[in-house]
Amino acid sequence: MEALDTALTKMLDDKIGPRDPRIRGWLLLDSYLPTLVSTLVYLLVVAVGPKLMRERQPFSLKGLLVVYNALLTALSFYMFYELVAGVWTGGYNLRCQNTHSAGEADMRIARVLWIYYLSKLIEFLDTVFFIVRKKNTQVTVLHVYHHASMPTIWWFVLNWVPCGHSYFGATFNCFIHVLMYGYYGLSVIPAMRPYLWWKRYITQAQLTQFVMTMVQSGSAIVMPCGFPAGWLWFQISYMMSLVLLFSNFYIQTYIKQGSRPKLESHANGKMEPRSSGDLHENGNSTRQRKPKRV
Numbered sequence: 001m002e003a004l005d006t007a008l009t010k011m012l013d014d015k016i017g018p019r020d021p022r023i024r025g026w027l028l029l030d031s032y033l034p035t036l037v038s039t040l041v042y043l044l045v046v047a048v049g050p051k052l053m054r055e056r057q058p059f060s061l062k063g064l065l066v067v068y069n070a071l072l073t074a075l076s077f078y079m080f081y082e083l084v085a086g087v088w089t090g091g092y093n094l095r096c097q098n099t100h101s102a103g104e105a106d107m108r109i110a111r112v113l114w115i116y117y118l119s120k121l122i123e124f125l126d127t128v129f130f131i132v133r134k135k136n137t138q139v140t141v142l143h144v145y146h147h148a149s150m151p152t153i154w155w156f157v158l159n160w161v162p163c164g165h166s167y168f169g170a171t172f173n174c175f176i177h178v179l180m181y182g183y184y185g186l187s188v189i190p191a192m193r194p195y196l197w198w199k200r201y202i203t204q205a206q207l208t209q210f211v212m213t214m215v216q217s218g219s220a221i222v223m224p225c226g227f228p229a230g231w232l233w234f235q236i237s238y239m240m241s242l243v244l245l246f247s248n249f250y251i252q253t254y255i256k257q258g259s260r261p262k263l264e265s266h267a268n269g270k271m272e273p274r275s276s277g278d279l280h281e282n283g284n285s286t287r288q289r290k291p292k293r294v
Helices: 002-016 033-053 062-089 104-122 124-132 141-160 164-187 190-195 199-222 229-259
Strands: 263-265 271-273 278-281 284-287
Touching (some): 002 033, 033 124, 033 141, 062 124, 062 164, 104 124, 104 141, 141 229, 164 199, 164 229
Antiparallel strands (some): 263 271
16 A cells, blocks of 8 residues: 555656645645545445445434534634635735745645645535435435545645635635535424525525636636646636536526426435425425415
């Protein structure tokens, strides 16, 4: 295993170039192998998990899900605050920001992005919870693609461009995750489900995030400041893939919904018929009631 790790590290350094020395020694960043293995195990769980659960009763996990979503909501808010504060104190340029011009603010951004990377490993549990609760319709191509790719992407970002222009997409994503995990946490509570009318707007906000990230990355290509252009082009291409996948989900869920029998919509792009009046959010089913007048 050590020989494989050494060979993999040497190959990456030869292909991409020297890493940023400021993040050396940070947990899970010196070697790509832990991130790679974690992702492969995640994909194995996605492939095998539903089969193992086929003859078993689903787990409820309601209490655990409330705590899990609350913690991720709080963590996302903390990261959003720290990134905004770091950008503000470092005088970051919205148009383009290199990785070596803001001193301690750059390190503050890098530390938060490192936590952000770790949070993407934690978010593998989103899929695990779906599987053990037998909510397999939510484990879609979009869901797995996004969850499986993020840890690897951010491992590379942190090793080569851990601050500067890398902040924007993560900052916006943390804000979206405050809304998203807050929504999921509330959806576990039966009394709150009738009031969760704003799910489609989370998807709209996600699409806005992807487009704005592409525009902001494009501005750094047109008016460069020393941030590596290859990373910007990669970010634009990845955002384009998410725009396509999320747009398809939005169209199928919210636009075409009126022209077919009432459907169950899920957060990650899968739909299935449901009986009239049943509300399914975050894998929990309840009869939808109109909010009481006050």
